[in-house]
Amino acid sequence: xKQEPVGLDIRYTYVTDSPYLRQWLDLPQVQKWFPVSEExxxxxxxxxWIGFSRYSCxxxxxxxxxxxxIATLFLMPxxxxxxxxxxxxxxDPQYQRRGIGTSLLKNLKHLxxxxxxxxxxxxxxxxxxxxIHLLEAQGFQIYATQADYVKNQGEYLGRILYEVYL
Amino acid sequence: MSLTFRLTQPEDAPFLSxxxxxxxxxxxxPMIDAxxxxxxxxxWIGYSKIESGLTALDNGEPCGIANLYIQPYAxxxxxxxxxxxxxxxxxxxxxxxxLLGQLISLAKEKFQIEILHxxxxxxxxxQHLYEKMGxxxxxxxxxxxxxxxxxxxKLLMQKRL
Numbered sequence: 104x105k106q107e108p109v110g111l112d113i114r115y116t117y118v119t120d121s122p123y124l125r126q127w128l129d130l131p132q133v134q135k136w137f138p139v140s141e142e143x144x145x146x147x148x149x150x151x152w153i154g155f156s157r158y159s160c161x162x163x164x165x166x167x168x169x170x171x172x173i174a175t176l177f178l179m180p181x182x183x184x185x186x187x188x189x190x191x192x193x194x195d196p197q198y199q200r201r202g203i204g205t206s207l208l209k210n211l212k213h214l215x216x217x218x219x220x221x222x223x224x225x226x227x228x229x230x231x232x233x234x235i236h237l238l239e240a241q242g243f244q245i246y247a248t249q250a251d252y253v254k255n256q257g258e259y260l261g262r263i264l265y266e267v268y269l
Numbered sequence: 270m271s272l273t274f275r276l277t278q279p280e281d282a283p284f285l286s287x288x289x290x291x292x293x294x295x296x297x298x299p300m301i302d303a304x305x306x307x308x309x310x311x312x313w314i315g316y317s318k319i320e321s322g323l324t325a326l327d328n329g330e331p332c333g334i335a336n337l338y339i340q341p342y343a344x345x346x347x348x349x350x351x352x353x354x355x356x357x358x359x360x361x362x363x364x365x366x367x368l369l370g371q372l373i374s375l376a377k378e379k380f381q382i383e384i385l386h387x388x389x390x391x392x393x394x395x396q397h398l399y400e401k402m403g404x405x406x407x408x409x410x411x412x413x414x415x416x417x418x419x420x421x422x423k424l425l426m427q428k429r430l
Contacts, residue, residue: 138342181299247408
């Protein structure tokens with residue numbers, strides 16, 4: 104079992120974390136797992152993503168005082184569906200494979216269950232995303248698969264939708 | 270019945286609000302009250318700016334609306350979620366089928382959509398229309414809706430154009 108890195112802290116996301124998210128989404132090795140592919144799209148995605156921090160439903164992993172990952176619940180606006188939420192998670196590539204994603208996800212599940220009283224959380228990943236191993240280790244199960252959902256320079260990738268009951 | 274189609278206009282919003290306010294229709298949508306309906310109508314009709322919505326007219330009066338939620342990201346612009354609604358009194362008269370046929374043409378010809386997909390609650394009679402029109406199931410989320418402590422499933426269906 105991976106040990107959490109010494110000096111890792113998980114705190115609520117601040118709007119001032121935006122530049123870090125923008126920087127990670129601009130890296131080709133991160134961008135390939137997200138729908139964004141240009142500056143304007145990244146900016147829109149960052150605005151939407153970080154915008155949820157105002158509801159205290161977003162967590163930032165901080166290593167030695169520097170943000171290295173963000174996980175966010177995209178809370179639903181309608182009552183009939185407010186018992187679940189989509190989430191997104193990203194870890195700075197230079198800090199991946201050190202248990203930061205696991206720690207973020209565990210904390211996010213706890214936040215979802217204990218504070219927001221959610222019954223389940225779900226996410227979607229593109230085929231081949233390394234996050235799949237983390238999701239499966241955390242008990243997530245597939246509820247939908249859709250082939251050819253992403254088209255990047257003529258190449259198609261499917262998406263896999265995962266959920267976990269809290 | 271004299272059915273025609275045109276692009277959805279902002280002026281269609283009151284019709285959409287009215288139809289969604291009918292409990293028999295609203296039960297198949299995630300909204301539950303007037304504020305949520307207003308919010309959903311604003312988003313739906315907002316797509317009229319990019320001309321991705323169609324309105325069916327019976328003798329000149331709106332009787333159904335369908336919309337393509339065009340994706341904001343280039344990597345996903347070949348896929349599209351859509352929604353459709355038909356006025357209660359006009360159900361079972363082929364309006365939904367005709368409107369969806371028109372929407373599929375719009376998706377293919379104007380927006381070069383390759384995969385059209387939808388979300389429908391389990392038990393919604395519209396599911397049969399989607400199946401007849403070639404949509405196939407690609408997922409099911411069993412706890413999507415929660416009302417009075419009971420859950421209902423959402424089905425995810427798609428059609429390659």
